[in-house]
Amino acid sequence: MKMKMIVLFLMFFIAFPTIGRAVEQTIGNKLAPPGNYAYIGQFILGDEDLDAFILKTGSTPAIVYFMCDWIRDQDWLANPKGPIPIELIDEETMSALRTVADRGIIPAIGWGIAPLVYWDIPPENVRYMPNIPRILSGEFDKYIAATARQLKEYGDPILMTPLVEIDNYSEYSFGKTGLESSESFDAKNLVDQYGNPDWPDGPERVHDMFIHIIDIFRREGADNVSWFMYANTEFQEPGTEGSVWWNHPKYYYPGDEYIDWVGKSMLFKNTEDFKDKFEAAYDAWGEVTKRPFIIPEFNMLEDRKSRSEIIREIFSDYLPTKPRLKLVFFHDTLIKVDWVVPLTGWKGEFPDEILAWEEAVVNNPYYRKRVIIQK
Numbered sequence: 001m002k003m004k005m006i007v008l009f010l011m012f013f014i015a016f017p018t019i020g021r022a023v024e025q026t027i028g029n030k031l032a033p034p035g036n037y038a039y040i041g042q043f044i045l046g047d048e049d050l051d052a053f054i055l056k057t058g059s060t061p062a063i064v065y066f067m068c069d070w071i072r073d074q075d076w077l078a079n080p081k082g083p084i085p086i087e088l089i090d091e092e093t094m095s096a097l098r099t100v101a102d103r104g105i106i107p108a109i110g111w112g113i114a115p116l117v118y119w120d121i122p123p124e125n126v127r128y129m130p131n132i133p134r135i136l137s138g139e140f141d142k143y144i145a146a147t148a149r150q151l152k153e154y155g156d157p158i159l160m161t162p163l164v165e166i167d168n169y170s171e172y173s174f175g176k177t178g179l180e181s182s183e184s185f186d187a188k189n190l191v192d193q194y195g196n197p198d199w200p201d202g203p204e205r206v207h208d209m210f211i212h213i214i215d216i217f218r219r220e221g222a223d224n225v226s227w228f229m230y231a232n233t234e235f236q237e238p239g240t241e242g243s244v245w246w247n248h249p250k251y252y253y254p255g256d257e258y259i260d261w262v263g264k265s266m267l268f269k270n271t272e273d274f275k276d277k278f279e280a281a282y283d284a285w286g287e288v289t290k291r292p293f294i295i296p297e298f299n300m301l302e303d304r305k306s307r308s309e310i311i312r313e314i315f316s317d318y319l320p321t322k323p324r325l326k327l328v329f330f331h332d333t334l335i336k337v338d339w340v341v342p343l344t345g346w347k348g349e350f351p352d353e354i355l356a357w358e359e360a361v362v363n364n365p366y367y368r369k370r371v372i373i374q375k
Contacts, residue, residue, distance in 0.1 A: 029224040031106050031157045033292040033326045034368045040361055041065055043297055043329035053332040056354055059362045062371045064100060065108040065296055065329045068093050070130045084128060086143050089150055101156040106371050108159035132169060132205045133178035136212055144213055148220035160225050162213050165232040165265060167247055170202035178205055190246060200246030211254045228261035230296050235264045236280040253288045263294035269301045271313040282322060292326035299331045308356035315360040
């Protein structure tokens with residue numbers, strides 16, 4: 001699946017012309033925030049996400065976000081009890097990165113420490129997976145350094161995160177082993193099993209893991225990598241599990257010297273639902289940093305109705321009122337209400353959505369759809 005996606009990804013960028021002319025700069029060899037504007041990016045999971053969206057809308061994203069795991073799903077499925085081979089970023093992915101950069105598009109990678117099947121792993125087998133305690137122990141330092149050298153040699157700006165939604169991992173990083181759920185402990189034991197006795201252990205381990213990995217990248221001279229940190233769609237949303245006391249950015253954030261972009265995923269039903277999910281997280285991140293805000297996964301929950309009004313309300317009216325919001329990765333997919341695959345795209349069912357996208361985004365000077373990488 002991963003190889004097929006990358007091959008088609010390459011074929012698409014070779015075959016299709018560049019669309020759009022908005023130009024931004026880089027800081028040194030890193031992507032710069034777009035001033036008083038915001039970037040529009042594309043989040044892709046499958047083979048057809050990107051090409052179908054560009055064909056439908058006539059707009060090319062400034063940045064493309066896709067996943068690249070430490071281990072492959074097929075390796076895990078073939079031997080779930082381990083050992084499982086840990087792989088460098090494969091040549092197909094590296095070729096995709098180069099092709100994207102050659103077209104003036106900056107890639108972003110979810111460099112995940114676990115494959116997509118992670119949550120189906122029996123608890124007794126989790127220890128065989130790459131996980132936060134093993135990373136903090138130094139067990140994977142050589143692998144991390146080798147990946148840093150790969151991306152240093154690649155040379156062009158790239159955005160990267162080692163955790164796809166930080167709170168999905170912190171939830172299972174409590175206890176003395178760092179592999180237990182927060183639900184297994186009372187309030188006192190959420191903070192006294194690791195590190196600072198005043199910090200919740202799960203978020204503190206995430207905090208320390210980012211520092212550990214980024215320090216290795218810096219020692220290897222991979223200064224073309226920008227780092228982003230983001231949480232899931234319920235993060236800080238009132239009345240949900242994401243609003244528990246320990247799940248606050250102040251416990252995760254390692255500081256502006258380490259992180260360039262912060263944010264959260266957005267899976268929502270309508271404009272009001274979007275605002276409810278967005279506001280509290282935007283404000284909470286603003287308490288700890290003024291770094292630019294990012295929505296790495298912008299998805300609408302499927303209700304089989306046209307979303308043209310939602311697109312106009314969010315992109316034309318709402319997001320421009322949030323000055324720290326600087327990057328949205330739009331995923332042209334409707335998520336099932338129960339979040340179960342298969343996912344479904346627009347597939348031309350509602351032509352008015354395309355018109356709404358054109359009016360609210362493509363023809364809106366607030367959104368920068370292209371970057372030019374300057375050496």
